[in-house]
Amino acid sequence: MELRQTTFSFASILDNDFYKFTMQQGVVRLFPGAKARYKFINRGKHSFPVGFSEALRHAVNEMASLKLSPEEKKFLQITCPYLDPVYLDLLEGFRYNPEEVQIYQRGDQLEVKIEGFWYRTILWEVPLMSLICELYYKLSRTIRVNDEEVINITRSKIEAYHNLGVTVAEFGTRRRYGYNVHRLVLQALKQYGAGTFIGTSNVHLAMLYQTKPIGTHAHEWFMFHAARYGFKMANAIGLEHWVEVYRGDLGIALSDTYTSEVFFKQFDKMYSKLFDGVRHDSGDALLFGDKVISHYKRLGIDPRTKTIIFSDGLNYDKVARIESHFRDKIGISFGIGTNLTNDVGPEPMNIVIKMTDAHPQDGEWTEVVKLSDEQSKYTGSENMINLAKTILSIE
Structure with missing residues (x-):
């Protein structure tokens, strides 16, 4: 070749x-x-x-x-x-x-x-x-499977998530099988995911399929702040600077750059009220969510007014387990990546x-x-x- x-x-x-x-x-x-x-x-x-x-x-x-x-x-x-x-x-x-x-x-x-x-x-x-x-x-x-099968696989997934009553964003650019597969996945999500599919992390495809681009910040934001201000101040100043730039927009905070345990010690009442919620990206999802709920309750904040975005290696079984555990306890949504954009045959x-x-x-x-x-x-x-x-x- x-x-x-x-x-x-x-x-x-x-x-x-x-x-x-x-x-x-x-x-x-x-x-x-x-x-x-x-x-x-x-x-x-x-x-x-x-x-x-x-x-x-x-x-x-x-x-x-x-x-x-x-x-x-x-x-x-x-x-x-x-x-x-x-x-x-x-x-x-x-x-x-x-x-x-x-x-x-x-x-x-x-x-x-x-x-x-x-x-x-x-x-x-x-x-x-x-x-x-x-x-x-x-x-x-x-x-890989043919284009029709890519669409059918994606349709079955988004319809299953619809039956769960959850909302799903597509987060799969980084480890997708390829650009053409990614487009087919977005085509199917847009066509069959009304009321469930809420957007994509990929800005180009958000424009192409007229949906919402979704995302806030990644680990490197806090990693840089540790280099500049020290490990102890990285989370707090990282959040402060995010607020300085976005003034309340893009309000989902990433919590696990230096373990969520350390993060929530610094995620005080001001930040907990100002940010719309947090994103889960590692560790046990159920333990994390319970910790988040306890954190908000301890600060006198109703967890049902906040949201956890779960985004760590999700598939239907994990989503179903999370939804069942947190139903009516706190707002939840899901960012699903590789399982949507690279489930076409090869590992x-x-x-x-x-x-x-x-x-x-x-x-x-x-x-x-x-x-x-x-x-x-x-x-x-x-x-x-x-x-x-x-x-x-x-x-």
Whole structure:
């Protein structure tokens, strides 16, 4: 198979998760001189075929031609009024710089590193992961179910969620089987998910299928704040800065960058009232939800006025168990990713790209870590993880 036949171009600069753009606006406004480093982590120990790095390099180079179209800019202006004109003008002039991405292959193992100004490099993670997945399946010559079956599988899932009485957003850009499958999934969700399907994290597909782009911030927002302000202040100042930028919009807080136990000690009454709710991304979902309910009750806040967005490796059985446990106790919604966009035959990839180091404008390069409620999702060196656990009194 020739290299040219195994590469492809992204359809749009907006073919990315919404929280990348919302965080980018925050970075532009608050930390324009900051720099960041990211690294590809092959959690699933996948073996990459010969020539994979060259194919990925070619695809990454092609991304330099992407730019925001007038129609896309208008969509963002109308749909996302909290994205200010200065930021949208910057995004209109933004171009990917492939030199920020280093790609190596040693045998069957892939290495990818990213480095540059944070406001620029923040956009690489999601499309790079999408490229890696799609190229992996193409170069490995995997066979998926046909288009009609993709639609039927998605229809059966969204109708089952409808029967549960829950709302579902699609969060599957990063580990999708491929762009065409992703479009088929959105087509089916839009067609058959009335009253249940509420939006997608993918901004390009939200525009294409006239639905809501969904997202707020990711772990890297708090990881950078730890490098800039220290582990003890990362959550509190990260939340404070989010409020400073969005003034009450985009009010779902991510809770597990340094364990949810640490987060809720700092998620005081002001933030608990101001934010609409929290997102669950690691650990036992039922224990987490019970903890959230107790937290709100302890502060005199009715949990039924708040929402938990569950987004950790969900499928129908997990959603049904969560819905049954929390029915009428607290608002719940679900962000479902890989189970929607990569359930077409071949095994989904288990890969991530995470920030490894941050360089505040007036600081120095500092290693960053993530301490999820699930130890298998920890990222960072053992020394820095142990230091963070010591400082934060995490056993």
